[in-house]
Amino acid sequence: MPGLGVPVPRRAASQLAAGMPVVPVLIVSGIALVDVIAGSGMFWLPLLAAGPALAASTNGPRGVLCVGFLAAVLGASRGVEEAGLGRETAAVLSALLAVTLASALASALRGRRERVLAAVRSVAEAAQHAVLKPIPETVGPFRVAVRYSAAAAEARIGGDLYALVPTPHGIRLIVGDVRGKGLPAVEIAALVLGVFREAAYDEPDLLAVVGRIERSLARNLGPDDFVTAVVVGHPRPGQLEVVNCGHAPPLLIPASGGVSAVEATRPAPPLGLRGLVDEPPCLEILPFSDGDQLLLYTDGVIEARDRAHEFYPLAERVARHLSDEPEDVLSAIHDELLTHVGGRLHDDAALLLLRMQAVGEGEPVASAQRARETALPESEGPEKPEGPEGPEEPEGREAVPVVSRSRSAAVGTEGGRRTDAAFSAGLGR
Template sequence: MTDDEPPSGPRILAWTPMAVMAVIAVVDVMAGPGIGLLPLVSLGPAFAGLAGGWRRTAVIGALALLLCVGLGLYNGLFVKPRGYTAMASVAGVTGVGIAAAVARSRREAELASVRSIAEVAQRVLLRPVPLTAGPLQAAVSYTSAVAQARIGGDLYEVVASPHGVRVILGDVQGKGLAAVETAAVVLGAFREAAYDEPDLVGLGERVERSVARELEGERFVTAVLAEIGSDQEVTLLNYGHPAPMLVRRDGSTDFPEPPEFALPLGLSAPGADGPEPYRVAFAPGEQLLLYTDGVTEARDREGRFYPLGERTHLLKEPDAHRALEALRQDLVRHTGGPPGDDAAMLLLRYHRHQDPGPASTG
């Protein structure tokens, strides 16, 4: 977008200055010089300063001055100070509008720069998940709560480690750069510990220590960790996160809850016991969907929550990415637009039985 173009938004704002000046000119001609509408021509550059760049505001101001001169001559106002006062009013408003447009353009450029940096940082953090990892197919979906925004507080990762396929999906408190910073801490600790720790509890403790050491204040992260080995089971570790959805081969669903609910990452007291791991059968042909509360707490216009458990038929699509995209589009239709909170979903399909090996990208 250049300085001559209006910012993105309703097109009506771009035509408002011309429309206002045209209406004032018609009314002034019809009413005659006794009404005194000439100073209102300054509304044209005033609106232009709100809806366009400084060049556009200057052009509208010049047109307003020409219109002011034309109407003043038509009404014979330049024999009195009234015509010159109207011109001074238009020129002053144009100057103020240009200054306001310049200041706004600078703020927008700074905001765009910060947003661009944050988006690059988040793309580095949230790398594409592998298409296959061990016995699993993986697909991920992320929908921001703000239209056209890609900066949020959700995180995910899939790692094919020597100890099995290890997965994390979490929801960071807050948004923007602070959320990206928190996600970096969690993902960095998870990626390193996923290869080193022989069991899922040790992996969770490593992530918890990193979060407790790095985060300040009352920031926290709800998360669920999963480990899929070669025994047709999934081990889950839940830090205050919504229970994942397990879709069986017959289409039935289950939401396996932890034995006891635990606090999110970053809120546990030093030395306190973490969540207890629990195991759930997970066999070939079955699907495991991890998601953030932006999915299940999404409401339609009547305030009804999104019925995730009733949408498993959308996951019958053979291609995992298309199936997850169909679920995402259904969520957007349910809310009538972007959901009220960031919504991340990670779909794992057990497509064959084998020992987990290095992740494949093909």
């Protein structure tokens, strides 16, 4: 074609060479060479069919046909040289033709299955982002890190669940584990997270949030299904609220050092089994100040075993990897966990580490926000009320209260990364 600068035959040859499988070509050439050196007649020629058969496992139909054509040419030349155009040569060529066509068909079917699998994986990834929404590294006064591994091969999501939601009642989060695995567990996890995200905004009381989840599960779960979960709230500075429903106790890591389990004062059954007891779960109040950390996890972490059937000692190992960066802590724990089990987990595993930022750690974001507020012209700012009670409303019309937007509700970014304010605004839509 004019204007391309490369002759058509040369371009076609380069495309053909790019699609030619190297290993099958070497195998076919090697078999032909052995037949020439051995001089054993037609003995080695049927093995030429191994070339296109092997090419079907790694190449497309075009590559298979190229290898089959090469094998047919070599087989025909050697067959004519050794036995002429007789029955033996015809049988070898017929076998090569049949194997080549069958291999090309198998290669086409394999390529189709791979495309379908790629589409399924993309859907699974979209489902993961819809169910387990990404959590920013900074949310309000907290630094957050998450690690999740599904036990099912090639899976991106399983029965473990987590979510963090900034709400008018403070930041709230949940970490849980659905009984079972596979798609049924994913469906229940999606149900729990959907109810939690809605109730976290609506209910001012954390126990009421848990009650909403319990009532929804009671209507939708089977008789043998349940969900263990820990629900955490941050209603005011210096304090955390924890409700544990049959889940593994979170690990509290004070800034002063040490690791302690947050055991429930009164154990509660998992979500979905509230009908077994009359008492509601207990609300634990924890002091949580600057530099303190809280690690939430699922049983896939603490029940992971090595070859000696020893459980992974999470509390002991997390003490080794303490750092001011939650992401570094979870990366070290996750890598060590995989090493402990020999490279593959046999159950879903989730880790969520929450760290209260020390004074000054969030100063760049706050400074940028103050700079934006200062730069606003007076004409763009909120209207000042007239008098101590504000402007008078027309007679017969109720006064509309003025709702001020807190600083944490503003939308901002830092270094191209979403801040907690942007995260709050995105979830609120």
